[in-house]
Amino acid sequence: MDNSNICHGMPCWSELAAKDWTQAKQFYHAFFGWKMDDMPLPVGAYTMLSLQGTAIGALYPAEDDPCTPMLGWSTYFAVDDIHASLQAVQASGGVVRLGPHQVGSAGFMAQVADPEGAVFCLWQAKDHSGAVQGGGCHHLSWVELACKDADSCQHFYQQVLGWQCRTLMVNRQLYRAFSVSGKPVAGMLQMTSDWGDMPSHWMLYFQVADCDDSAAKATSLGATVCVSPTEIAKIGRFSVINDPQGATFSIVALDDKRLAQQ
Template sequence: MITTDFVPGSPSWLDLGAPDVDAAGRFYGAVFGWETETVAEGDEGGGYAVFRLGGRPVAAVGGLDEQGARPAWMVYFHTADAEAAARDVERLGGTVRVAPFDVGEEGRMAQFSDPQGGQFAVWQPGNTAGLGAADEPGSLSWTELYTSDAAGAKRFYGELFGWTTTAMPMPGGEGTYELVTPAGQPEERMQGGIVELPAEALTATGGRAYWHPVFAVSDCDAAVARVTEHGGALQMGPEDAEGVGRLAVCVDPAGADFVLITPGPPAAA
């Protein structure tokens, strides 16, 4: 489970790159009940805003700054030293996309790509530790990496963050799902998974690896109805996964993908 007592390599923040910040706020507000707090104004749909649930920060959204960037969610992982993380990323064959910089007194961040092209970020906390809620309805409950090279991803992130992984067979013999746990933490702190897919199946990114968030909801079917009612689309589900819950893969009106899940009872022993 994802918690807000962050440890090295655990998810601590996430934000959405969107072509229209205000429109994104309206959509996710309708789906999750998030309130939008604008923290930086921008032109032509830009700026930066924090999404809050019950007053607690659960995500954020900013305008697309990079030429040709697609609308997508960015997952940030906790670090004590953004500079050291940047050096390690390059040593391990990744790319520093945005060098470490201060976000006022709130913290320090940097953005990277792994060797398979998967984009992610790190957050070194200052006044802001990170998310104010996790693993409850309307908040981040899991993260997933789709990649064409799961073994390479395990090596890269394992050396970068110290993650440990546990292989779990996927239903129907469709491969292996690698469960991710932060360094030195018990299995109860599992925070995400790594899924290997052929490059031709990664159509959203032209074959590059990519991360997406999984948000908990109290009623997956009702949440899917809100997604489609407000201009989003359903890609898969809703369907039941034994020992996991009821889930659905969705995209928002701009094309950013995310997953909804209503957790179910554990699988029978």
């Protein structure tokens, strides 16, 4: 899959490691309307997710791989040279958890953790560039890091992914918005004591037309609403969901009129 809009430092793929592959496919097809295309592998299987012919990401059965380092949703960031990027990860205090591995003719992947332990993946594309963030309703809209030391984490990600940063206030909290060549790619916020002992983590946001209706639909399909639909000043409305197997993701309904005024 060729996608020239994706360059170094941009989110390029979303992937779910599910305990029950069949149940996960049923839930996400019913919730987002994603098309599922199973790709048999020598061990296990891999399901490509798409919507009206546009790539979304993938899911796979974690039980088929006892070495799976993390259940739930993961985000991938594109890199030009995965070996150089892994050196940057280690030099900046991060850890290489898995890889680098060649994935056929598609490209090369690695799973890493930042200095606070938040896990994400790197992808050097060959034949498969991935999926563009911000494709519209039921596509990935945003990725966001919740961390304990935002200054330190900002330095790490700028060293590894080359991000530019600007700060703004969102719901009376300092928020760091990152970009690549002027294109927004990710956000970061520093967790307060209200978060308790929750570890640092990446959150994936998928766009929906109506946050409240979608949260209710998720509940009807067996999911749990962790954060009720909440207003984000000048952005829209979001909610945090645990799918029926406990994988966490967020949904967001964007206010196009307010965004256009920014």
